[in-house]
Amino acid sequence: MKQLAQNIRKNSLTIEELPVPVCKAGGVLVKTVYSAISVGTEIMKLKNADLSYFQMAKKKPEQVKDVLNTLTQLGPVATYRKVMNKLDSMSPLGYSLVGEVIEVGKGVENLKKGDMVACGGAGYANHAEVNFIPKNLCAKVPDGVELKDASFSTIASVAMQGFRQTESAIGENVAVIGLGLLGQILIQIINANGCRAFGFDISQSKCDLAISNGAYFAQAATKTNFEEEIGSLTNGFGCDAVIITTGTQSNDPIILAGKIARNKAKIVDIGITKMDLPWDLYYHKELDFRFSCSYGPGRYDPVYEEKGIDYPVGHVRWTEQRNMMSILQLLKDGKIDFSKLITHQFSFNDSEKVFLDIKEGKEDYLGVVLKYDADIDTKTKRVNIATKAITKSGKANIGVIGAGNYASTMLMPFLKEEANLIGIATATGINAKDKAQKFGFKYATTDYQEMLSDAEINTVVIATRHNQHARMVIDSLDKDKNVYVEKPLAISVAELKAIAKSYLAKEKLLMVGYNRRYASSVQYLKKQLKNNIAYSVYYQVNAGFIPMDKWYQSPEQGGRIIGEVSHFIDTVQYLLDADPVEVFATSTAAGGMPEQDNTFITIKFSNGSSCVIAYLADGDKKYSKEKILITGYRTNIEFDNFKTVTVFKDGGSSKKQFFMIDKGQKEEMSVLAKAIKTATAPIPFNALLLNTYAAILAVESIQTKRNCTVSIEDLINE
Known part of the structure; x- marks a missing residue:
């Protein structure tokens, strides 16, 4: 198409x-x-x-x-x-x-x-x-x-919603400033509702068209003082409502609207107009200024x-x-x-x-x-891309599902250096082709099953919304593909069990996008720790506010703890060479935010270490996103947002600075390519399961106020 x-x-x-x-x-x-x-x-x-x-x-x-x-x-x-x-x-x-x-x-x-x-x-x-x-x-x-x-119909609905905002009754006088397409439609809608329509525009021809469409009065707006004309036509009252449809940086429409409106009239803006409301004019008339939201209630609401x-x-x-x-x-x-x-x-x-x-x-x-032509291709869900790239043997052959901003900026630029990019699938064809051309894929598709049936592809990278991860992981494993999936691996225990079943049946490579363990600053931090030592870890995350209408906050996506905290659990797993065995979580009520947005998660690890992850969303944006404080073996270590690692030991201190904020994505893609080539998983499968399970149990702990045991037997030995 x-x-x-x-x-x-x-x-x-x-x-x-x-x-x-x-x-x-x-x-x-x-x-x-x-x-x-x-x-x-x-x-x-x-x-x-x-x-x-x-x-x-x-x-x-x-x-x-x-x-x-x-x-x-x-x-x-x-x-x-x-x-x-x-x-x-x-x-x-x-x-x-x-x-x-x-x-x-x-x-x-x-x-x-x-x-x-x-x-x-x-x-x-x-x-x-x-x-x-x-x-x-x-x-x-x-x-x-x-x-x-x-x-x-949709364009006309913008006009209709603007008219509804005036709450006009039969017999009232309604003015329209700006007689483009929306204005001309409004003239007809006003008449259809038993009101008299008045029109203004800088173009005389559009005023003439408004008259032919039923306007009671329409005149070129060569001035802003039409009070006398409008007063003579409205028994001296002025217009009961004024709708502004203009797109201009001039304040004239705002002034005109105020002058022709009666006392306590409603003025509705549905255009893109400079707004400098004249205080004296609008105050003394006590005018009711309103905005009209596009085509009506439901617009911009993802639930609707x-x-x-x-x-x-x-x-x-x-x-x-x-x-x-x-x-x-x-x-x-x-x-x-x-x-x-x-x-x-x-x-x-x-x-x-x-x-x-x-x-x-x-x-x-x-x-x-x-x-549009009647004869349209309605079947083809794959488009081949003309590319100069040559498929190199010995490299992973990748198919990508999902191409949002993160995948496009933090994964694919590095992935194309390490692997052969074969196919990419996204929900919209325009995004699929755009990313296919940009990164050198052989083809773009809107159906990810097209890639799973492609024998040339041996590895699938999944970067979609969270509720799709488990299903796509299972589908890919069942088609004998290696899998890289962005966190979280799953959003429920049932999904984890299903993934475990598919993985154990196929034993293909499975990797989750825990990039922080590959960051140079985190790897340096790990070198400062001793083996077989029980450490105390405080991991503070300045997560940032996310409005409730964003998809990330949707309950069907699993919530923010399952969606993001698994990142930080993995970082601690990597640092300690240990897995979570017990979790307890409490939340702080903050400004009507969801309980998961401000949470303290206490985790015990298999080597005796303890960690508190403070996942806090009500902080300042300029404050460090991530800080880690580690105490143990008579040592204190401070990690500050991938920029510095400071070690306090034997009465002195040393600081390592990193001049670039590296969160590990480039090295992660390199590790993925090597893992596919050697058929060796960089993170043990059980560790991946326990990580996600701990995040899921943290949510359960908030709700039940109980400690939860993190056991692999719960997931694979039924």
């Missing part, structure tokens, strides 16, 4: 041949008939690519702060790779389309193959021949609605959009999906009509040129649709 893709760093726009996405549970696979171009939003993305890095930074100061924090924790080299990975990647365009359902995933009951649906969502409803759409982001198109009109869990209609009447449905119903009933708004139609195959022409403003574009 084909998809339009943008690369910010290269400032390019290309139609790419990509593998067809897999139809997952909770959604449908849709073959696109029309996709609508959001001339304002999408062209702004293209224009942003023209900016220098300095100009981009000025526009997004919060992202600059994140980069500076990353710089503190990871150092300049890793930070540069991370930033460039985001900029130098293909990204999708589009968020509003109509198409035919060609496959239905599990858990979708209200749609069937052959249904026509309007679809929305950036990253889902892309300018692509085939898209996977979660069920809450699509709405069935009623009979009689033109498909071309239906392709604008990704998991498909709807809000009860009695509590949230108008969600983003129900807004789309209302637009489609208004189209069917003839209450709104997009025929005057659709000014251009092009073939999707010409979309590269179309976007550039719109960006250059060659014509007066308003509503623009792309039409």
